[in-house]
Amino acid sequence: MNGEFSGEKMVYLVDRMDCPSCARSLEKGIGQMKDILDVKVNYSTAKMQVTAANEAALLPVENQVEKLGFKAQAVQGNTRTYHVTGMDCGSCAKSIENHLGLQPAVQKVSVSFASGKMKVEHTNSPGEIIKETAKIGFKAELEEAGENPVSGRKDHLWLILSGLLIAAGFAGTYFDIPAAFSILFYAGAMVISGLKPVKAAFYSIKSRSLDMNVLMSAAAIGAALIGEWLEGATVVWLFALGNVLQNKSIEQTRKSIRGLMDLAPPEAWVKIGTEFVKKAAAEAVPGTIILVKPGDKIPLDGEVVKGTSSINQAPITGESIPIDKAAGDSVFAGTINGHGTLEIKVTKHSEDTALAKIIHLVEEAQEQKAPTEAFIDKFAAIYTPIVFVLALLIMVLPPLLSLGTWGEWFYKGLELLVIACPCALVISTPVAIVSAIGNAARNGILIKGGTFLEKAGALTAIAFDKTGTLTEGRPAVTHVKAEEGTQDELLAIAYALEHDSTHPIAKSITEFARQRGAVRFTAENHRNIAGRGVQGEIDGMVYFAGNRALFEGKKVSIEAPDEEGETMIWIGTEEKILGSIAVSDTIRDSAAAAIRALAGKGIRETIMLTGDNEGTAKKIASEAHVTRYFAELLPEDKVTAVQKLQQEGHLTAMVGDGINDAPALAAADIGIAMGGAGTDTAMETADIVLMADNLDKLPHTISLSKKALRIIKQNIWFSILIKAAALALIFPGYLTLWMAVLSDTGAALIVILNALRLLKVKD
Numbered sequence: 001m002n003g004e005f006s007g008e009k010m011v012y013l014v015d016r017m018d019c020p021s022c023a024r025s026l027e028k029g030i031g032q033m034k035d036i037l038d039v040k041v042n043y044s045t046a047k048m049q050v051t052a053a054n055e056a057a058l059l060p061v062e063n064q065v066e067k068l069g070f071k072a073q074a075v076q077g078n079t080r081t082y083h084v085t086g087m088d089c090g091s092c093a094k095s096i097e098n099h100l101g102l103q104p105a106v107q108k109v110s111v112s113f114a115s116g117k118m119k120v121e122h123t124n125s126p127g128e129i130i131k132e133t134a135k136i137g138f139k140a141e142l143e144e145a146g147e148n149p150v151s152g153r154k155d156h157l158w159l160i161l162s163g164l165l166i167a168a169g170f171a172g173t174y175f176d177i178p179a180a181f182s183i184l185f186y187a188g189a190m191v192i193s194g195l196k197p198v199k200a201a202f203y204s205i206k207s208r209s210l211d212m213n214v215l216m217s218a219a220a221i222g223a224a225l226i227g228e229w230l231e232g233a234t235v236v237w238l239f240a241l242g243n244v245l246q247n248k249s250i251e252q253t254r255k256s257i258r259g260l261m262d263l264a265p266p267e268a269w270v271k272i273g274t275e276f277v278k279k280a281a282a283e284a285v286p287g288t289i290i291l292v293k294p295g296d297k298i299p300l301d302g303e304v305v306k307g308t309s310s311i312n313q314a315p316i317t318g319e320s321i322p323i324d325k326a327a328g329d330s331v332f333a334g335t336i337n338g339h340g341t342l343e344i345k346v347t348k349h350s351e352d353t354a355l356a357k358i359i360h361l362v363e364e365a366q367e368q369k370a371p372t373e374a375f376i377d378k379f380a381a382i383y384t385p386i387v388f389v390l391a392l393l394i395m396v397l398p399p400l401l402s403l404g405t406w407g408e409w410f411y412k413g414l415e416l417l418v419i420a421c422p423c424a425l426v427i428s429t430p431v432a433i434v435s436a437i438g439n440a441a442r443n444g445i446l447i448k449g450g451t452f453l454e455k456a457g458a459l460t461a462i463a464f465d466k467t468g469t470l471t472e473g474r475p476a477v478t479h480v481k482a483e484e485g486t487q488d489e490l491l492a493i494a495y496a497l498e499h500d501s502t503h504p505i506a507k508s509i510t511e512f513a514r515q516r517g518a519v520r521f522t523a524e525n526h527r528n529i530a531g532r533g534v535q536g537e538i539d540g541m542v543y544f545a546g547n548r549a550l551f552e553g554k555k556v557s558i559e560a561p562d563e564e565g566e567t568m569i570w571i572g573t574e575e576k577i578l579g580s581i582a583v584s585d586t587i588r589d590s591a592a593a594a595i596r597a598l599a600g601k602g603i604r605e606t607i608m609l610t611g612d613n614e615g616t617a618k619k620i621a622s623e624a625h626v627t628r629y630f631a632e633l634l635p636e637d638k639v640t641a642v643q644k645l646q647q648e649g650h651l652t653a654m655v656g657d658g659i660n661d662a663p664a665l666a667a668a669d670i671g672i673a674m675g676g677a678g679t680d681t682a683m684e685t686a687d688i689v690l691m692a693d694n695l696d697k698l699p700h701t702i703s704l705s706k707k708a709l710r711i712i713k714q715n716i717w718f719s720i721l722i723k724a725a726a727l728a729l730i731f732p733g734y735l736t737l738w739m740a741v742l743s744d745t746g747a748a749l750i751v752i753l754n755a756l757r758l759l760k761v762k763d
Contacts, residue, residue: 137200165189186229194236242745263334302344309340317692318444370450373429387420424747428715435758446689457705461650466610477512482579597699
């Protein structure tokens, strides 16, 4: 399919139109196709614009144009995303890129082995891209066309048949059946299992790629040439079996992300007039009212306008405890409604929800190579051709030098060909990284790439912004002290004076009084005194509530000192002080526990950064159990503090809200934003995002990263040792060809299964 693509619009150049009636015929013929919304044909410019409900609906347009007697041609290239199955290591992705890169209609191609996706900018039809991908042995399908492609039962049946033929040929040697029949069985097995890799090898060589298909095909054909039919058949069968098992295993990692896509229901109960009608969630625009029944998943981000319920936000934020929601509260797509029916006003389109952004960012993260992965890919690109040339030399040089027979050395060369593919080594890192990123996403942690996953495991210091990160970010009453009368009487007076104020401290006092059930008197002649407090008249008596400065010049003096790290609100009259209410920004319940847990994860320094005074900083630092703190900092001073830690030799992370702390987040080796589910800025600015508005998941992030690094190292060393062992066994003659294949495919499978353990890491 060709043309300019914008949304679901495609522009074609149409040939063979000889009159305006041809344009009308085309409009009518194409317009009757399924999911085609609009067709406009301009006879003068010979252009046709087709608007469809989805890109998949545009797939058959060109064929239909041809059936109507015309021909459609591209205006310019389009970038489309395809799902690809059959890739079992990074070299497969490289082979596809090389092959498609040689096609004249392809401007740009990028294949991610980790996510199983391919992005192609091309001027020909998706059908042509799919056909070219199939030539090299892989199955591609347009992402918009629906479900991801999966390998069908047909491949498995051919594999079973191939195995039965090998078994029949092998059994023939024990039942006095002529050798020709056994060879025939082996040859049949080789054709069945080997046709696909040989075909792929042809196109790989054509595109100058040296992948596993080339090496296995050469080994199998070589074995047949020297009469080792059983070996050749076993090689291709084990190779095919290994591919099936590897693909199934790798799919487990990709499902970890696709599971996120299934969180939001595709349909919603949308309010039309006074009725609720079930419609596609994508059709509900911002401002629409939707109904969510108890137990249902919320289809779109929105704000509760009616009803109360508890919402399980674990799919987005990782929080295990449901959160109570009422009118005015925000809710996220993919979360689960508890006991109450809710009416929700939609605030974002389906493609802009927090869940949609998480999926998009996680998919992007999967496609970014970590430093270890990039190094191994470079190593493999050098290693494979060197070993391939070495194999050819071993086949030729020793016999020429009369050091053995041609058959003997040819066989050793074939074994070396099989070992030349570093499949297990190449696959060792990306599968581990994708598994870890998938695990993190399901636990409310967004890691934006393998680079940050690797770095997180090596952190030695973490700096925290105080306000809103270690603390709640809003003042709360810590204690009430009555000098005269009771606490309840003092609270009742404070409640009356502060009730109408919008100041955060006033709000905290009124909320505390309300929760304590304080009686609210009526305050008349209420007046705000800027920078000092408030005054009001209760039962004919004037009362004041505010700081020390408010009582200056009155007939009272405040002797008691302010509590360290707290803001004191004094309540009294012209003649006497009735008492005080202490207010402070309280530490989060999860902060101290999270910081203690980090100490057990190898984090040597935890540092608090704040603009508050020394007294407040010291108090919060003590409660949070951080090892150090820096007080009275301006935003640029936080950057300096982070740089100081780096100069001390620490790999440093900065944790903040992603907005006010942007400079410090950028200066740190890793920027970690908290509360990403509610702020787009946090998602965009940080390297790692904790979707919940607390630090509970930070220790899990460090644990997961350290575990991922351990598994990556295990996989790399295991892959290298298996190759070294196989190489060492070639020359004494202990290694057979089928053992070489088994060592390669077996090692790759073990590496994948080891990496899959990361999907289940809990702490």
